[in-house]
Amino acid sequence: MSQSSTPETDWVSRFADDVIAESERRAPGKPVVVASGLSPSGPIHLGNLREVMTPHLVADEIRRRGYEVRHLISWDDYDRYRKVPNGVPGIDESWAEHIGKPLTSVPAPAGSSYPNWAEHFKAPMVAALAELGVEFDGISQTEQYTAGTYREQVLHAMKHRADIDAVLDRYRTKKDPAAGKKSQKPVDEAELEAAEGSGAASEDDGTSGSAYYPYKPYCGQCERDLTTVTAYDDESTELTYTCVCGFTETVFLKEFNRGKLVWKVDWPMRWAYEGVIFEPSGVDHSSPGSSFVVGGQIVREVFDGVQPIGPMYAFVGISGMAKMSSSKGGVPTPGDALKIMEAPLLRWLYARRKPNQSFKIAFDQEIQRLYDEWDKLSLKVADGSVLPADAAAYSRAVGTAAGELPRTPRPLSYRTLASVADITAGAEDQTLRILSELDPSDPIASLDEVRPRLDRAESWITSYVPADQRTLVRAEPDAATLAELGDADRESLRLLVEGLDSHWSLDGLTTLVYGVPKIQAGLSADAKPTPELKVAQRTFFALLYQLLVGRDTGPRLPTLLLAVGAERVRKLLGA
Numbered sequence: 001m002s003q004s005s006t007p008e009t010d011w012v013s014r015f016a017d018d019v020i021a022e023s024e025r026r027a028p029g030k031p032v033v034v035a036s037g038l039s040p041s042g043p044i045h046l047g048n049l050r051e052v053m054t055p056h057l058v059a060d061e062i063r064r065r066g067y068e069v070r071h072l073i074s075w076d077d078y079d080r081y082r083k084v085p086n087g088v089p090g091i092d093e094s095w096a097e098h099i100g101k102p103l104t105s106v107p108a109p110a111g112s113s114y115p116n117w118a119e120h121f122k123a124p125m126v127a128a129l130a131e132l133g134v135e136f137d138g139i140s141q142t143e144q145y146t147a148g149t150y151r152e153q154v155l156h157a158m159k160h161r162a163d164i165d166a167v168l169d170r171y172r173t174k175k176d177p178a179a180g181k182k183s184q185k186p187v188d189e190a191e192l193e194a195a196e197g198s199g200a201a202s203e204d205d206g207t208s209g210s211a212y213y214p215y216k217p218y219c220g221q222c223e224r225d226l227t228t229v230t231a232y233d234d235e236s237t238e239l240t241y242t243c244v245c246g247f248t249e250t251v252f253l254k255e256f257n258r259g260k261l262v263w264k265v266d267w268p269m270r271w272a273y274e275g276v277i278f279e280p281s282g283v284d285h286s287s288p289g290s291s292f293v294v295g296g297q298i299v300r301e302v303f304d305g306v307q308p309i310g311p312m313y314a315f316v317g318i319s320g321m322a323k324m325s326s327s328k329g330g331v332p333t334p335g336d337a338l339k340i341m342e343a344p345l346l347r348w349l350y351a352r353r354k355p356n357q358s359f360k361i362a363f364d365q366e367i368q369r370l371y372d373e374w375d376k377l378s379l380k381v382a383d384g385s386v387l388p389a390d391a392a393a394y395s396r397a398v399g400t401a402a403g404e405l406p407r408t409p410r411p412l413s414y415r416t417l418a419s420v421a422d423i424t425a426g427a428e429d430q431t432l433r434i435l436s437e438l439d440p441s442d443p444i445a446s447l448d449e450v451r452p453r454l455d456r457a458e459s460w461i462t463s464y465v466p467a468d469q470r471t472l473v474r475a476e477p478d479a480a481t482l483a484e485l486g487d488a489d490r491e492s493l494r495l496l497v498e499g500l501d502s503h504w505s506l507d508g509l510t511t512l513v514y515g516v517p518k519i520q521a522g523l524s525a526d527a528k529p530t531p532e533l534k535v536a537q538r539t540f541f542a543l544l545y546q547l548l549v550g551r552d553t554g555p556r557l558p559t560l561l562l563a564v565g566a567e568r569v570r571k572l573l574g575a
């Protein structure tokens with residue numbers, strides 16, 4: 001535990017150095033506190049995962065060095081329900097009547113087993129974080145506020161409302177459109193625009209008419225936050241508010257728990273309350289007037305605290321969702337990503353890129369290349385040829401300070417597994433037959449050896465590969481094409497069919513399919529490819545695809561041939 005297990009050469013290590021030093025300066029001997037904030041206002045998008053992964057990786061490195069760390073995830077479930085999201089099953093337009101209520105007071109979608117809206121959308125994120133090996137302390141802001149946990153801070157903020165107002169006033173004229181809340185970062189530029197229109201960016205900072213109050217009650221009659229504080233007495237804490245519904249009430253804030261500080265005050269209050277040393281936020285918060293910048297002044301001037309080390313992270317995009325989004329109701333969640341890729345791969349995407357570098361998470365064909373790259377890295381780690389920074393990213397991906405994450409015992413190529421899943425449509429006996437023939441010298445004996453990677457590849461094929469790109473092996477030979485073949489084509493098919501039995505493995509069939517055009521050209525099997533040979537190989541492959549699957553492309557041919565089976569290959573090739 002006390003030894004650093006990773007080289008000190010990557011961004012995670014450098015932040016860990018800074019965070020440990022800052023924590024020892026500010027709170028010697030106390031656990032190091034890092035934080036994330038998530039708003040369960042709807043499905044928590046994959047784009048928001050960076051909010052958690054950035055502090056998680058730093059926290060994990062600090063734990064590996066033997067320090068105690070608290071990674072707080074603030075569930076901003078006491079935020080107002082802003083809008084009815086699109087594409088969420090089990091809701092209808094009647095949910096609009098809840099706009100303005102705390103997220104924990106909005107009913108969950110129909111059929112949900114959770115007691116309210118916030119819990120319904122929190123649960124899949126909690127499950128995904130568990131699978132990713134993210135250890136955290138979840139803090140419900142509903143629980144904190146309604147229990148009066150922040151009482152002292154709320155009264156303090158109200159007492160110092162003029163100071164807060166003065167800080168906010170430095171920025172009010174700047175009209176910064178990105179000055180909104182940091183949670184629920186959008187996943188790409190289009191989403192960014194959508195989110196900015198949603199009200200997140202234009203959140204009320206507490207200004208109402210002539211007076212400024214940093215606290216907003218939820219209405220005692222309609223539960224919404226469409227309230228205006230009309231009077232406040234510092235001495236007695238007597239507060240009067242009115243609501244657009246017509247309700248008005250006078251309460252004592254020293255014993256009232258149904259309301260919250262406005263976001264730009266709430267966030268720095270919590271930095272001070274929890275002693276947060278590290279909390280990143282999205283790049284849209286680097287501008288003057290953003291809640292991170294304003295919060296830095298409020299925490300110092302009002303709460304006598306210190307702003308966390310807070311790197312800005314770039315957006316994480318998704319590739320391959322454009323086609324799917326209309327049918328699947330929008331952007332994917334971390335749980336969706338974990339259905340098509342193993343947790344270490346997803347962790348690796350975050351570990352290998354500095355927070356200020358943007359990247360995309362592939363839901364399209366690119367995922368196969370990504371897996372190839374990951375497998376190459378694993379081999380380099382195994383043979384010791386890996387570079388230090390790559391080794392660090394790898395070790396952060398495959399496990400945490402608590403231990404290794406589950407991995408696939410025999411990590412066969414994702415590309416191959418996807419092709420097999422494509423062709424077999426998930427039929428287990430056929431899948432096992434094909435996989436056991438890939439390498440006859442060391443056959444797969446059970447599908448458990450290739451799980452969970454096999455399940456992820458199957459899930460990718462069935463969920464994200466469009467029907468027109470799926471492989472359908474012909475039931476009957478393509479008689480028309482076969483009848484029109486010239487002598488050279490017939491000869492190539494004959495050479496292939498003849499070689500099937502003696503080459504029946506992944507490696508053997510690779511040699512065979514590339515070798516047939518060489519033999520026809522009078523070249524030796526190990527001849528270097530010439531431009532002419534490459535053309536001949538492409539032509540030959542296109543013919544095979546046409547005869548086997550009725551298209552001019554498909555899964556890699558050796559995999560396809562193994563999957564189709566020798567007998568059926570012979571039949572489809574007219575032998």
Ligand SMILES: [Zn+2]
Pocket residue numbers: 219220221222223224243244245246247
């Ligand atoms: Zn009301």
